[in-house]
Amino acid sequence: KAGVTQTPRYLIKTRGQQVTLSCSPISGHRSVSWYQQTPGQGLQFLFEYFSETQRNKGNFPGRFSGRQFSNSRSEMNVSTLELGDSALYLCASSQTGGDRANVLTFGAGSRLTVL
């Protein structure tokens, strides 16, 4: 069974640009969550999507947005990039019922560097 796949794995952008990151969840998983990891703030929750709807959102500015498609794949977008957006962005998926509900499986992450 394939794991959570994130693309691209690495990317470099300049301030003011925008970026889109992609996440393909484990087959059958309908919930996708996004987290940001930085050396200063650690791992922080960005948002969660379920059935193409944003179900929960963390405390991040509106420049951070996401969406989920009918096949459960998710994208997150960061507009008007700032130096502080440099981070490892992690995606996690989970099933929505049964004994494995609420168990998150993480992808390898997308490392964004903003110059």
Added chain:
Amino acid sequence: KQEVTQIPAALSVPEGENLVLNCSFTDSAIYNLQWFRQDPGKGLTSLLLIQSSQREQTSGRLNASLDKSSGRSTLYIAASQPGDSATYLCAVLSGSARQLTFGSGTQLTVLP
């Protein structure tokens, strides 16, 4: 607001030692607690998950316990090996938002 604390922040031990990593959380109303391992520059690997109704979980040389009432969890690593060197993160799933709150991690170095 849930807060998760991990002690110690860093730990260096000789190969073969048994060791304990600590995690504490402020809100005991959790769905589950997970221990993750993270190697430098990599994603998260789930080690053990303890549901809120459970007291402990074991996998190989790893044993994790959960005391929900006191807001504490420990990860016990037996007979440590250099390959165990990594950052270990504790995370609790809680709240109506069902979000994971992570501790800042314990950076473990096992010396050969």
